[in-house]
Amino acid sequence: MTEQTFRIAPATVSEGDAAGTGKCGRCAYRALCLPSGLSDRDLSLVEGAIGCRRRLARGDALFRAGQPFANLFAIRFGHVMTCRSDQRGERYITGFQMAGDLLGMDAIGNGEHASTAIALEDSEVCEMPYARLQRLMAEMPQLMEHFHRTMSQEILRDQSAIRFLGILRADERMAGLMLNLSARYAMRGFSPRRFRLRMSRDDMGRYLGLKMETVSRLLAQFRDLGLIRLDRRELEILDMRGLEALAAGARTEATS
Amino acid sequence: MTEQTFRIAPATVSEGDAAGTGKCGRCAYRALCLPSGLSDRDLSLVEGAIGCRRRLARGDALFRAGQPFANLFAIRFGHVMTCRSDQRGERYITGFQMAGDLLGMDAIGNGEHASTAIALEDSEVCEMPYARLQRLMAEMPQLMEHFHRTMSQEILRDQSAIRFLGILRADERMAGLMLNLSARYAMRGFSPRRFRLRMSRDDMGRYLGLKMETVSRLLAQFRDLGLIRLDRRELEILDMRGLEALAAGARTEATS
DNA sequence: CGGCTTATTGAGTGCGTTCAACCGGTGTGG
DNA sequence: CCACACCGGTTGAACGCACTCAATAAGCCG
Numbered sequence: 001m002t003e004q005t006f007r008i009a010p011a012t013v014s015e016g017d018a019a020g021t022g023k024c025g026r027c028a029y030r031a032l033c034l035p036s037g038l039s040d041r042d043l044s045l046v047e048g049a050i051g052c053r054r055r056l057a058r059g060d061a062l063f064r065a066g067q068p069f070a071n072l073f074a075i076r077f078g079h080v081m082t083c084r085s086d087q088r089g090e091r092y093i094t095g096f097q098m099a100g101d102l103l104g105m106d107a108i109g110n111g112e113h114a115s116t117a118i119a120l121e122d123s124e125v126c127e128m129p130y131a132r133l134q135r136l137m138a139e140m141p142q143l144m145e146h147f148h149r150t151m152s153q154e155i156l157r158d159q160s161a162i163r164f165l166g167i168l169r170a171d172e173r174m175a176g177l178m179l180n181l182s183a184r185y186a187m188r189g190f191s192p193r194r195f196r197l198r199m200s201r202d203d204m205g206r207y208l209g210l211k212m213e214t215v216s217r218l219l220a221q222f223r224d225l226g227l228i229r230l231d232r233r234e235l236e237i238l239d240m241r242g243l244e245a246l247a248a249g250a251r252t253e254a255t256s
Numbered sequence: 257m258t259e260q261t262f263r264i265a266p267a268t269v270s271e272g273d274a275a276g277t278g279k280c281g282r283c284a285y286r287a288l289c290l291p292s293g294l295s296d297r298d299l300s301l302v303e304g305a306i307g308c309r310r311r312l313a314r315g316d317a318l319f320r321a322g323q324p325f326a327n328l329f330a331i332r333f334g335h336v337m338t339c340r341s342d343q344r345g346e347r348y349i350t351g352f353q354m355a356g357d358l359l360g361m362d363a364i365g366n367g368e369h370a371s372t373a374i375a376l377e378d379s380e381v382c383e384m385p386y387a388r389l390q391r392l393m394a395e396m397p398q399l400m401e402h403f404h405r406t407m408s409q410e411i412l413r414d415q416s417a418i419r420f421l422g423i424l425r426a427d428e429r430m431a432g433l434m435l436n437l438s439a440r441y442a443m444r445g446f447s448p449r450r451f452r453l454r455m456s457r458d459d460m461g462r463y464l465g466l467k468m469e470t471v472s473r474l475l476a477q478f479r480d481l482g483l484i485r486l487d488r489r490e491l492e493i494l495d496m497r498g499l500e501a502l503a504a505g506a507r508t509e510a511t512s
Numbered sequence: 513c514g515g516c517t518t519a520t521t522g523a524g525t526g527c528g529t530t531c532a533a534c535c536g537g538t539g540t541g542g
Numbered sequence: 543c544c545a546c547a548c549c550g551g552t553t554g555a556a557c558g559c560a561c562t563c564a565a566t567a568a569g570c571c572g
Contacts, residue, residue, distance in 0.1 A: 109408030152365030
């Protein structure tokens with residue numbers, strides 16, 4: 001999850017915009033869901049295939065592991081996380097999603113959702129019936145190609161997570177997460193230096209393969225090193241270079 | 257990578273069979289690459305889209321990270337592993353592939369291969385030009401659907417790896433790998449109890465997020481517990497239940 | 513044979529965990 | 543209104559798992 005190379009126009013949009021308009025053609029995150037250079041006719045075809053929008057309150061489940069798969073979802077605004085539990089009931093988090101991100105692709109393979117998607121705050125999603133999407137893709141090769149790319153990028157993201165967990169130290173993982181979120185906010189036109197952590201320390205830990213206590217200690221350490229300022233969940237990155245150096249493997253003497 | 261739920265007919269094939277025939281219709285691993293219930297006409301269309309076959313000697317690279325993406329590959333026989341390196345040059349292995357497995361899907365997103373595929377022994381693959389495949393999918397919804405499922409399963413596999421690395425102890429990961437290989441050989445009609453480990457201890461370590469020394473110690477421990485018999489790379493599983501118990505979290509007193 | 517790669521085993525260290533106490537904000541009921 | 547509990551988070555002390563460093567062994571190939 002280190003890099004996320006969606007090429008979205010660096011729009012400076014407020015959260016309200018994306019939700020309000022109702023048509024894909026005007027959606028700020030169109031570049032994520034749809035291929036570029038779609039004709040007006042194709043665009044309206046796609047709009048016709050999109051189902052209803054769904055609002056989620058904080059804590060609501062968009063779908064749960066084991067439920068039959070029918071729809072893909074695109075986040076219009078808000079934040080969602082996807083998590084899974086193994087046999088023992090041990091929970092782990094496979095990703096944090098924000099506006100423009102797609103959800104549900106891991107369910108196509110077996111026809112049922114493998115993970116549970118929980119809203120981290122009040123959010124809204126586009127519901128896209130997969131069957132309809134499929135029919136559309138057969139007619140619109142561009143759309144099919146775009147969809148394949150999106151799935152492939154999901155694979156890349158998961159493989160990056162494997163690197164995270166497999167070979168990085170705890171502080172490198174933590175720095176990597178901060179930078180990942182920062183970059184994704186930047187791509188969406190928000191500040192890469194100041195943002196709110198929507199997830200709990202425990203959620204971060206379950207994502208990074210660390211215990212909550214370790215997450216807390218690392219954040220305190222980053223604060224003491226002057227890398228970040230942190231008030232509850234409000235984060236400000238003070239030394240981006242320093243964080244990058246840390247994520248790249250520099251030891252504690254990393255002030256760049 | 258715990259579960260791998262390809263539903264392949266439990267054919268009892270020798271390795272020679274798959275390679276010899278030359279037509280998809282007769283390939284023992286057809287159920288992996290192609291949707292079931294394809295008409296003869298569709299089948300020959302698919303066969304026409306498949307490019308040449310390529311032989312790999314042990315150690316050869318099928319493709320390397322950074323190379324432009326053009327083809328997907330299906331393994332006809334042999335074993336391949338996919339690995340990546342991060343900025344520092346730290347290598348990690350994202351998967352071990354065997355006959356019937358598909359390679360290259362992580363390259364669709366960015367148009368270039370993200371990982372390097374190395375043959376672990378002399379192998380042969382089908383080269384499938386992605387562009388042709390795409391055109392075919394537009395005409396054959398079944399094929400498209402099958403392809404989506406395959407990609408989705410790759411996502412599931414990677415997410416299982418995240419669990420592996422994120423929340424499992426070293427011995428649980430090791431046991432999980434043994435069982436994963438075992439199950440995959442069983443699906444292909446080979447013995448689930450006796451098989452050859454095609455990869456080095458170091459490769460296993462880079463896959464499991466462990467050091468080679470740890471892998472070696474764990475294998476010795478499994479041997480001493482009577483779970484396996486091991487002669488160089490020849491593995492025999494003596495106590496499947498015990499291994500499963502270990503993978504499920506039982507502590508050392510796991511003899512089931 | 514010597515030189516190489518791959519694997520095994522030992523001893524000691526350190527990172528992240530575990531267990532536990534404590535803190536601060538928020539909500540709730542008396 | 544305060545007392546209380548509760549949840550999320552912080553911090554401390556000690557433990558243990560997997561790593562590091564290092565020596566040795568076992569195949570393999572020239």
